[in-house]
Amino acid sequence: MKNNKKSKYSKYSKYSKYAPPKERLSEWKFPIDEKKKAEGMAAIHREITAKKIRHYPTFLENVWIQVKFQPMTHWIAEGGLLLSAMALMLWLTRIGNREYGKLMICSVFIVFAGNIALSSIGRLFSWHMAELEQTLYLDLKQMVCIRMLEAGLFDLAVIGLFMSAAGGSDQIEAGMYLIYMLVPFLWSDTLYLHMIGYFRNAAYGLKSFAAGMVCGILACFPLIWEEAYAFSHRPIWFFMAAAGMVLFICEIRRILGKIEGGDSVCLN
Amino acid sequence: MPELKLDRVTKQFKNKIAVEHVSLSLKEGVYGFLGANGAGKTTLLRMLCGILKPTAGEIFCNGTEITKLGGDYRYMLGYLPQDFGYYPDFTAKRYLTYLAACKAVPGEFAGEKVQEVLRLVGLEGEQKSKIRTFSGGMIRRLGIAQVLLNDPEIIVLDEPTSGLDPKERIRFRNIISAMSKGRIVILSTHIVSDVEFIADEILLMKKGSIIEQGSVASVTESINGKVWEYTAEAAEAIRLNDIFAVSNLKNEGDKVRLRIVSDTCPCKGAVLTAPGLEDVYMYHFEEVSEHVDHMEGRI
Numbered sequence: 001m002k003n004n005k006k007s008k009y010s011k012y013s014k015y016s017k018y019a020p021p022k023e024r025l026s027e028w029k030f031p032i033d034e035k036k037k038a039e040g041m042a043a044i045h046r047e048i049t050a051k052k053i054r055h056y057p058t059f060l061e062n063v064w065i066q067v068k069f070q071p072m073t074h075w076i077a078e079g080g081l082l083l084s085a086m087a088l089m090l091w092l093t094r095i096g097n098r099e100y101g102k103l104m105i106c107s108v109f110i111v112f113a114g115n116i117a118l119s120s121i122g123r124l125f126s127w128h129m130a131e132l133e134q135t136l137y138l139d140l141k142q143m144v145c146i147r148m149l150e151a152g153l154f155d156l157a158v159i160g161l162f163m164s165a166a167g168g169s170d171q172i173e174a175g176m177y178l179i180y181m182l183v184p185f186l187w188s189d190t191l192y193l194h195m196i197g198y199f200r201n202a203a204y205g206l207k208s209f210a211a212g213m214v215c216g217i218l219a220c221f222p223l224i225w226e227e228a229y230a231f232s233h234r235p236i237w238f239f240m241a242a243a244g245m246v247l248f249i250c251e252i253r254r255i256l257g258k259i260e261g262g263d264s265v266c267l268n
Numbered sequence: 269m270p271e272l273k274l275d276r277v278t279k280q281f282k283n284k285i286a287v288e289h290v291s292l293s294l295k296e297g298v299y300g301f302l303g304a305n306g307a308g309k310t311t312l313l314r315m316l317c318g319i320l321k322p323t324a325g326e327i328f329c330n331g332t333e334i335t336k337l338g339g340d341y342r343y344m345l346g347y348l349p350q351d352f353g354y355y356p357d358f359t360a361k362r363y364l365t366y367l368a369a370c371k372a373v374p375g376e377f378a379g380e381k382v383q384e385v386l387r388l389v390g391l392e393g394e395q396k397s398k399i400r401t402f403s404g405g406m407i408r409r410l411g412i413a414q415v416l417l418n419d420p421e422i423i424v425l426d427e428p429t430s431g432l433d434p435k436e437r438i439r440f441r442n443i444i445s446a447m448s449k450g451r452i453v454i455l456s457t458h459i460v461s462d463v464e465f466i467a468d469e470i471l472l473m474k475k476g477s478i479i480e481q482g483s484v485a486s487v488t489e490s491i492n493g494k495v496w497e498y499t500a501e502a503a504e505a506i507r508l509n510d511i512f513a514v515s516n517l518k519n520e521g522d523k524v525r526l527r528i529v530s531d532t533c534p535c536k537g538a539v540l541t542a543p544g545l546e547d548v549y550m551y552h553f554e555e556v557s558e559h560v561d562h563m564e565g566r567i
């Protein structure tokens with residue numbers, strides 16, 4: 001901007017170090033367009049208010065959300081099962097060396113415990129919730145994974161308890177004991193997971209319970225087939241354990257794939 | 269402000285094509301998808317929400333494919349499904365708090381937000397009641413409340429007013445209108461009045477394709493000269509009703525005033541009148557409506 005006003009310091013160059021500081025400041029004061037300044041500030045204010053601070057929950061926060069909002073009945077059932085498992089463990093240590101009897105009891109108990117733990121996944125697919133859950137930040141796939149993790153930890157705790165009480169004896173070595181327990185557990189969990197995706201209506205609780213019962217009853221097959229635990233049948237048990245593991249993984253992949261595709265999620 | 273782009277989106281279920289080559293660009297405003305049952309509205313909305321994967325074509329949000337955005341896209345999204353899901357053993361407050369947590373609303377704001385949305389839909393007095401005790405209208409209002417929990421920038425509402433009484437319907441329209449600023453609101457319905465007064469753009473869907481798109485004024489303009497009014501005797505009114513698409517029928521003494529949608533003059537004495545959105549709907553969907561009526565045993 002041109003300044004026509006003559007100052008007594010005008011003989012000095014504007015950059016001159018001899019120019020008195022105050023005079024230099026007043027001469028070099030940058031002209032401010034108040035209107036533009038106000039517009040600029042308003043635009044900045046608009047941007048700031050429009051900006052949303054996003055909160056990205058950590059993995060542990062997501063786990064906590066799923067744990068916190070589980071119905072009380074679920075925790076009562078799991079707590080009750082753990083307590084029963086402990087009581088059973090104490091009883092098993094007292095009944096002496098009836099190893100095959102112990103094994104059968106543990107196998108059936110684990111099947112029921114596993115199915116009850118998995119029932120929380122069925123809840124996600126019930127009452128038309130799956131479609132809505134799939135659009136949330138913590139989506140259906142993540143919810144299923146978290147609940148499977150929770151169920152898996154519960155099953156490990158029960159299996160650990162039984163292994164410490166009954167596993168490993170003169171009659172059955174620890175590794176074999178684990179395989180005998182795992183086979184019915186894996187197969188019934190696979191069957192249960194397969195059925196769980198179809199429970200989408202109000203009768204889900206009843207159907208889920210019925211499916212659990214069926215799987216549990218199937219796990220009692222050594223009662224009918226007395227030679228089931230015979231040494232000569234061990235290769236069959238190994239094969240069944242491997243096949244059960246593969247099928248279980250395939251079933252999990254199938255459920256996650258179905259969620260991703262979405263078609264079956266919407267078939268409420 | 270988000271921008272959604274659909275590029276030749278197609279969805280096929282076995283032998284049935286539900287949505288076919290839909291290309292759209294959606295910016296700030298209210299978009300009303302109108303169409304008869306089975307037109308493909310719900311399938312399109314499900315694809316927009318990332319629930320269904322398109323068989324062909326892509327959906328972009330601000331230039332990035334929505335499946336690549338993943339959680340970031342869902343962060344912006346508020347969805348009300350046609351079959352709204354809820355846990356009946358939860359109270360309204362617990363249910364909304366759960367969804368707020370799943371929508372990544374920070375814990376310190378969640379409580380306040382839940383109260384705010386409950387107030388907005390008039391359910392604050394029922395927050396401690398189990399959802400299983402709610403009426404259909406209350407459940408619908410709860411559904412609208414959950415949509416707003418995360419201040420979504422993209423709101424997708426599938427048949428949002430079904431089950432609401434007229435007062436609630438007006439209230440809902442006002443809520444949608446008020447929150448449409450700076451957001452994309454996508455609304456699907458077959459109730460014309462739901463979108464007539466609040467939609468910035470109307471999209472008519474038929475057999476999986478968008479057949480008409482534009483403002484209410486421009487869409488109605490497209491059938492200018494095709495809406496007729498005629499006062500007839502009762503017997504003639506029945507005859508005309510069978511032949512033509514009649515968008516309104518009103519008894520006036522012993523005569524009947526008909527509003528007929530037709531390309532040509534339906535009868536001598538019929539006078540042209542200004543079209544409305546319901547007339548547009550009748551013009552495009554009469555055939556389908558008849559089919560639906562047959563299916564439901566009304567004819």
